[in-house]
Structures are given as structure tokens and as C-alpha cells.
Amino acid sequence: MSAQPGFQTHVHTLGKGARRALALHCTMAFGGAWAGVARALSGHITLIAPDMPSHGKSDDWDEVSHLSDTAVISAASAMDDAPMDVIGHSFGAMTALRIAVSYPERVRSLTVIEPVFFAISRQDAPDTIESYESHSEPFAQAVQDRDWETAARAFNGMWSDDAAPSWDSLPERTRAAMVRGVHVVPGSRSVLYEDDRGLLRPGGVDAIAVPTLMLRGQNADPAIIAANDGLVARIPDARQAIVPGAGHMAPITHPDATAAIWKQFLDTVGQEALRV
Template sequence: MPRFAIAFCTALLAFAPTMVPAAEAPREPYGINLEGFSYPYPVNLLPLVNDGERLRMAYMDVAPAQPNGRTVLLLHGRNFPSSYWAPVIRTLTEAGFRVVVPDQVGFGKSSKPSGELHFDTLARNTMTLLDHLGIAKADVVAHSMGGMLAVRIARAYPDRVAHLVLTAPIGLEDYRLSVPPISSETIMENEDRLTADGYRKQLQTNYAMKLPPEQVTPFIDTRFNLKDSADYPRWLKSFVSSYQMIYREPVVHEIPLLTQPTLFIMGADDHNAPGRPNAPEALRARMGQNAELSKALASQMRDARAEVIANAGHLVFLDAPAKYDALLLEFLGK
């Protein structure tokens, strides 16, 4: 090769950017509405107005191949986007159900409002979605915080709910009786200091997770891959508001008043109790006895029962999918 060509190539290499293997390349941060994070089915957006603020509610509307004429509404928990319902969506659509899966305002791909979150507002939003889709009545299947919302929906709109499945719900006790009030500023500071590794340990401890690490990672990503977003402070404010909603708006006193056929599906190892670390030490041990609490509440209700799945935690439908699906389909088939 001529000498000038060698010199030219050497110069190019000197100024060329260092090649970084694809696996090590930094990821573009998600937006606070989880832009950049994929859902298992197409996502639609419903315009809403809450307290004078224009918002959008994201939802999946999944049609079965062979419809049975019924619709299931899936309600997610606080720490999870609605995409985690994917296995249950598949089970239900294969059984003929149309499945509607919203992200509540303040969560997932829905808008993060500037104001406070309230269960009554989320319930109205959900009814607006069903009206928009032309659904007069649905079976409601809810998890964790979604269970609290489902109770509020069933009480406020009893004619819209056919069956109610409360999957490892929180709100089976009034947390105000054990946990002192905490300012949003304090919670925000604590949440902002949390690392991805600390959050993984928190989920594994609080939720008694049985999932392999690779199945937990998407939950970590949906929180920490948006920390570099310019709108992260607004996401954090909304997330903290959801804790205050759970704390300030208990539903346990309404559960015995439910009239719809209701099934609790609990993980035997689920002892999740929001705010427990802030409770006096003498009260912490009695909090989060969720399987026993569900049985006690079911015994006070008109038409309810509680099923407890062994070796399962808070994410019972992912920890024990076969047992969960069997209970779910048997109950909805009645």
C-alpha cells in the first residue's frame, strides 16, 4: 500500500469514535409515560379531563378469536405497568373473553397529573373508558392497589360489575391504624435515594417474589430507566401521591358491603403492607397477614370466598400461573 494511504488510514482511525459493543451501549431513557418500553398489545389513548387538567388514559383492548360475549377489565397494581398482565390476557382471550387493560392516570403509559390522585377519580376515569368502548358490564380482575380501586368501582357502580376477582389485593386493613402520617416531601426524598439494586431487593422482600431475576428486571427498568427523563420529578410526585391515596383512602370498611360474587386469590407468602417500615416496631408484625385477612372479610360478605395458593407471594398470578388460571376461569365460568 502507498505510504500516503497508510498515513491517511491511520489518521482516520485516530479520530474515529471508540466502538462500544451493543450490549454495553447506554440505553435511551424512557419517557415518564414509558415511551420506549414495549407493551404486549397495541396501546390506545383516551382523552380525559381531571380537575380541569387535560390528560390521556392508555389502555389495551384485546379481542378473542372466538368471543363468548363477555368482557374482563384488568386493574394493575402500584409498582407495575399493565403490561405485566400479559399471561392472564392470553388465558382470558383463549377462553373467549374480550380483555380491557388500562393504565390508570398516574401510571404506566397514561398521563402523570399535576394534582393529587384519588380512587374516586380513577373509578370515574375507568367508567368513562368502558362507556367509550360501549361496555355496559364487565368482570373485574384486579391486583394489589388495583384491588382497592376495584372495591371503589364495585361500590360506586354496582351495576357495571358482574364478578369481582381480587388478586393479592392490598387495603385489607386500614393502614392508618398502624402507620403514622408521613409528608409527601419525606417520601419523595426516600424514593429518590433508592437505587435500582435497592428497589430489586425491596420488591423481592415486600412481595416474596418467586420469579427469576430476568423476569424482575423489566419492573426495575420501568422505574429506573426513566430517571434521566427531564420530566422525572413529575413522575416521582405522581408516584408519591399514589402512596398517599392508598394511605388516606382505605376501602377495607367497604369490602363487607360488596354484593357482587367475589373471589380472593391470595399467595400464602404475601405479607405486603404499605408503610410498614414507618410503623412502630410493636405494630409491624401484625400487619400484612393478607391471607387470613381475606378469609375473615370473605366470611362477612354476601357471596365471597378466599383461595390461598401455597408457595406464592404478592405476584401470585406470575408465581403460580396454572393454579391461578384454573381458579380464575372456574370462578368466571359460574
């Protein structure tokens, strides 16, 4: 891996339960975005939630090192020595997959929420990628122009649904944080589209041996549905569940439903029962 030298990670601790999980957030959020899920599991689970590069209080990505490598190594550095449950959302879900492949001895269970693993969609359902890329043209143009405010606004609109606040209704501080973080999106393309870290090669996701839950919103983008379905087909002990009424941002817009489904899954892993 080629991580950013000297990268400093800020880590949030949410909840006070005996069971401990690593929680990895989506692009343009931060570790505290898991607060709703943590509240729903209050007293039963502790979430260790690092801020990814250029997000929250973590260092900015230097735009030179491999973004995904930096995210993986910084997240792994926040983990306990004992195996943990790992949950990730969107780009955080990609990081979670990589941790399960690279550090299998440290993962007790894996929960992957709408990973933006477009390399699978390209293989299994290329028409969904064509549709997604057509929809994302305004964002792509803003990135090409390095107009990060326009890019952040477009990206937020692409992945939000009716349950999420509009860009103009967001606090100025939140919009500024999104503008700061959106430059990581083009930096993630090689791992998401090209699978340059080999997750789809033999010994990648097909070697994940822990119980795995693939979770998505009922209203997920077709490219995301293809990625979820493709991972279920490739990971030996994987199952899938759907958050009713949710879009891409289920852990934030539907935290109680997300937590309830996750709890049911964790109860099958053989650790102490959780009660929501």
C-alpha cells in the same frame, strides 16, 4: 371524586374471547402485565386493561389530585356499557373494590387479588401492620428523600419473591418505568391506610352484592392475609382462594394457576363456561 383534570388513559386489549373483563394492574406494572393470564384464557375472554396514572402510556399523576379518584374514574371510563367481570391486583384491587362500590350496575363479578387495604389490617390485626412498616423502612426513607430510584428498588424487593427477577436483572427500560411510577405509592396512602373514601363505612364494601373472589398467594404478607380475610368477612357474597407457591405477584409469576382459579370462579357466575 376529585380526579385529575384532562387525564388521558391508555388501554390495552388482551385476548379475543366473547366474555369481557376489566383488569387493573399493580403499582410499577402496566396493563400488559395481564398478558399471561390472558394467554391462559386464550379465545375465551377479552381483558380490557388500562394503565394506571404514571404507568405505561397513561398520563403522569400530577401529585395534586386524589390519586385513587383518578385511577377509579379513568378505569371506569374504559369499561363497557354492559356489566363486566372486574379483576384487580394490589393497588388495582383497591381500584376494583371502589368501582364495585361506586358503579355496581357495571360489575358482573369481582375478583380481588391481594388488595393493599391496610386500613383493614390496622383494625383486625394491627401487629401485622407494625411488622410490615418495620420491613418497609428503607422504602419510606427513600420516599422522604424523594430518591425515586432507591425507592423503586426497595419497593420491588418488598413485594417480589423467588419467582420474580431481581432488580439488577431487569431490563433498563423496565427499571426506568418503575422509577417513574413509584411516586404514586405515598399518594395512595390516604385511601389504603386511612380509608378516606369510606369503603369500610356502611354502604361501602358491605353493600357489594356481586359474587366476589378474594385471591392471594400462599406466601402472602401477614398484613395482606389480614386484609383478604377482613374483606371476606365484610362482603356478603365473598369467598377466598389461594394460589399455591405464589407470593404477592401471582398474576405475573403464576399466571396459569391464577387463571385456572379465576376460571373456576367465573363458571359459577352464570355466564358462558370458560375452558383453560
